[in-house]
Amino acid sequence: MTGRVSDRAMTSRSSGFELELAAETDNVPLVRHALRGLLEASGVPEERISDIALAVTEACANAVLHAYPRSRGQFEVAADLTPGRELVVRVRDHGSGMAPRVDSPGLGVGLPVMAAIADALEIDTPDGSGTLVRMTFDVAGPAS
Amino acid sequence: MTGRVSDRAMTSRSSGFELELAAETDNVPLVRHALRGLLEASGVPEERISDIALAVTEACANAVLHAYPRSRGQFEVAADLTPGRELVVRVRDHGSGMAPRVDSPGLGVGLPVMAAIADALEIDTPDGSGTLVRMTFDVAGPAS
């Protein structure tokens, strides 16, 4: 639970952020707090912030839990809030790629939770390695 | 296991098909067979066909198993093979929307299997109801 400042580089932009983090559990709340900061500063309603925080936390937990079963690695999170009040969050790892697990230590609801909360969820493997999860959230509308 | 011809309408196009089916398990192999026909006719290698058949079967099984927990419903499948050898398959239901289930009767590997096989997987809720799963497959490349 120690901060790992040296593991991350944070670049603030007017309407978003980019984080590069070690794929360790302690870094998951850091992402959530950065996201919360961005959305609070933009006046997004608290309930919608908390929904989005849940979806993004699940994506980060997957990068930490599943992407690097046999090694250490990094993951990146980018959040962009457009003037049209659309939030796009990308969670990218450079791990195994989506690997189905029958014996996952997780509850198995992460992907459906992301899909239920995000207005759109996209998963792919850019450049043929690892996983990119891209979620789009309408932050002007109701918490759905 | 009886054919349900009256439940479906099939429209052949030069490079694709559209099916509208009752959300019943017996219709899942029908989709797979239509897909196989399309891909065989287009000279896609057998192993790639079988991978794609698996991903699409999982998406259809989800529409049948999860979308309508308390009612009957329909699901639609559209497949488009572009001249650039990209296959786009859309599986659409008008059910509950993505609903995470802790006690799913499934093995819980459907979504990760789709994500692992498809070059891109997108999930959203068009017009605010049900689920649209959109998978893109490169059918020129290797079976990955």
Added chain:
Amino acid sequence: MEQAEPGVEVIIVTGEHDISTAPELERRLEAALESGHPVVIDLLGTTFIDSTVLRVLICAREEAGERSVGFRCALGETTGHGVRRLLDLTGMAGRLQAVPTRADAIAGAVAPGHA
């Protein structure tokens, strides 16, 4: 997380919890269940949980059932939207034996026949 009731293991979970704190919560719950006393998880001051924490709560509830140990969660208006939302999405509020106050939770957990 703290504890403060004789004869009942009351675990008060405050603030945000996720994959980074779930293992600690799991250890606390295992220790509580091993005491043999009824177990109460107070989520009234919990602002956020993710699915790894939900998994720990569900496992604790099942473990309590198997050991015939009394079990309740307190879940009320002060519980954060982030907790409610995950329970609602997954339909799990019922499975956690949730009641609205800590007093109700303690009473329910210690009452015989409610293991």
Added chain:
Amino acid sequence: MEQAEPGVEVIIVTGEHDISTAPELERRLEAALESGHPVVIDLLGTTFIDSTVLRVLICAREEAGERSVGFRCALGETTGHGVRRLLDLTGMAGRLQAVPTRADAIAGAVAPGHA
């Protein structure tokens, strides 16, 4: 699906199987496991399975383990790519006690100490 070996329940699964036939396969496997005889699932002529069928196979394997009943799957070159792919993706080939021929599967399932 058929059966043809005295003292061993051999279930031969041919062709494609998915959510539409998984319940029938599950019933066949349950009946076989209830016979008390060792159980062999012959997947040499299986061309395709989806995750609902894999789930049935895994459950049968676990059930056999719990009942201390011999269990093997036959999985070979004639088994379709569609079966292999799902087993490889999920890392399940090992968990199904897979051997390459029906004879090996029968021998493995009936051998004592291999339940």
